[in-house]
Amino acid sequence: MKKLNIGLFGFGVVGEGIYKVLEDKPKLNASIKKIVIKDKDKFRNAPNELFSTNPDDILDDDEINVVVELISDSDAAYSIIKKAFIKHKHVVSANKKLIAEHHLELIKLQKENDVSFLYEASVCGSVPIIRNLEEYFDNDLLNYVFGIVNGTTNYILTKMANANESYQDALKSAQKNGFAEADPTADVEGFDAAHKLSIITLHAFGTKIEIADVIRKGITSLKTKDFEYAREKGYTIKLIANSKIINKNGDLNSTVLPTFVKLDKTIALVNNEYNGVLIGSSLSDEQFLYGNGAGRFPTASAVLSDISALQYDYEYSIRKKSDKILKINESGKLKVYLGYKTEVSGIQNFFEDIEERYQSNSYNHIIGTISIHQLKNVNLLNDKRLSLIVFE
Template sequence: MRTRPLKVALLGCGVVGSEVARIMTTHADDLAARIGAPVELAGVAVRRPSKVREGIDPALVTTDATALVKRGDIDVVVEVIGGIEPARSLITTAFEHGASVVSANKALLAQDGAALHAAADDHDADLYYEAAVAGAIPLIRPLRESLAGDKVNRVLGIVNGTTNFILDKMDSTGAGYQEALDEATALGFAEADPTADVEGFDAAAKAAILAGIAFHTRVRLDDVYREGMIEVTAADFASAKAMGCTIKLLAICERAADGGSVTARVHPAMIPLTHPLASVRGAYNAVFVESDAAGQLMFYGPGAGGAPTASAVLGDLVAVCRNKLSGATGPGDSAYTQLPVSPMGEVVTRYHISLDVADKPGVLAQVATVFAEHGVSIDTVRQQGRQDGGGDASLVVVTHRASDASLTGTVEALRNLDTVRGVASIMRVEGE
């Protein structure tokens, strides 16, 4: 074993960073045995140096992250500060000064992954980011390496634990959205400002990363269609149960049937209770991968939290350190296909539409005509009068597969019918 340690700079020492530092210390001997050389925490960049950080030598703490990554003796930089800047500048500076990088920064990778990979290649450095998607679940490496000889056609997953906890609570207890969100916040599953989670921004960033790796093409955050879950109601869950379904916020990345394009989207969807993702409860994540040779694969586990995410970071650290010792680099950006990303209007799936309509003869015929005029075939229809005895009724239509553009045109035309009081909800049906 080499006696000179590999030196690691840690950028950020919050929930994840502190766990990384702890594991590096408590598992130092095991890590050294697995890598072939000891690893040494050479510096920790933080915003608040006065904060007590148990187990970390205060002499290692600095507020000058730039100076830390510019040190010529740093072998690996671990970036867990998040956000776009200064993370982007610090990572590129690390490459320029001979260090490889391990990151958990999904937002940055979704926005500028291609440029970061190019910078790493220019300096013969590694860029690893297993922790950026689905926490402790091994997902990036299987897609980049284990399935490198296969053709991945679809990635369908629950990649945000906060939203899954909320939707699971609504499903299992009948709670409303706000009640379920309040419980998630009290238990620490939701941030004080949950916008990034419940509006789908977090999941969209992960979808961009997954699509890019799975389909060997460049997919940026702006390419991902995003729809949040704040409008999902107890009535939607009741309709889902009537269909033998539940509701999940899904990240869906697909290759077109002709192989000429890809799509990436995040939105709530009904999925059958028989689908493996339907049984994913609480704050857990799961990703379902479909490929030509391997068939259907599912990856499941905790998708967030200090220790689980640190586990993924340390796995990358071991791999990068081994590469350093051998003088090699691992898999880089594989975007050789350069497939276009199709707009959401070209996505084809099934739909569940709930309408408030006048309770009188002929309404169903009018509604059916609108669907037919827009080329959307109806699978089932369910109508019932309102319990309050008013003059309106609830009409639920489930379609066969149709394009999103056709469905959008249908809904716009329905809103113009005098007999349609309102469109209560529109939900896609996936996983069939």
């Protein structure tokens, strides 16, 4: 078991937690040699001599063999990680945005420099989804990955479903309990879920999807009336990230959309800030992974697992990696519910056919079939008046 000398970027709650665990557990044979932070004058719960504001104090130190990157600025993180690879240091990161945006480039650079790049903490907190996907093989014939990958929105949706709260009240409750940030855009608009789906999809199918190609709508337009409809019909509403193979060529569709889920389905058991992911393959039964998806401790625990794995020279094999870029197949169709308070003119034109239409003084909805092509229509996805919910 080799000794890990760690250079840590960022000393927020996760960084401090990791520092403490490594101090407490000498058995891990890993210690932090230097911590690079932005603000040197802030009080820190660690010896002063560990800190620096100069990234090169880590990157140019040949004794440091592992970089743990935990900063929020993804542009700065990008250049730190690239430089770490070139300096032949292993990297552990939790930065999903950065990884989703530069995934193939970073993997290439990592391989060229023969180091490990582990990022379990970037997806679903403490749920070991990437390590699990690594245990599948090309010929396991994976069909889909379907799940709740964002704890913030799941917390809000659980409040809306179970306590009949409005979106705004549920958001406030999430912020008060530390499950949503002051600016919640990345979570509630589904960007965070799309980043995670992109990372998951590469490990599941060997295919890189661009964030812009993910059909994505967040949860900000959902109304209590939508949840009333869901309850009447035995559903709940979840923000589901889903990549699935839609034809024999292996074409994928990737979506992050509010989804009606039957209450007796496994995924409906996933409540509050928890995450849960189903993995479907032709050869084996559907697998379900479940765990704590948001907050400090799950992130720290995933980072610690990655650090621990480095001592055994663990690296992702990405057995299915291909350089194929996903081309969205627009021939598919989805069953969609659109809910709205006041009549939206021309709304029926989005549908190929309409199955159910309900109009009343207080709320209206239409259910019918919409093509993937139409679903990419910005008027449909961006219209704040419309609750858009697909059926599982």
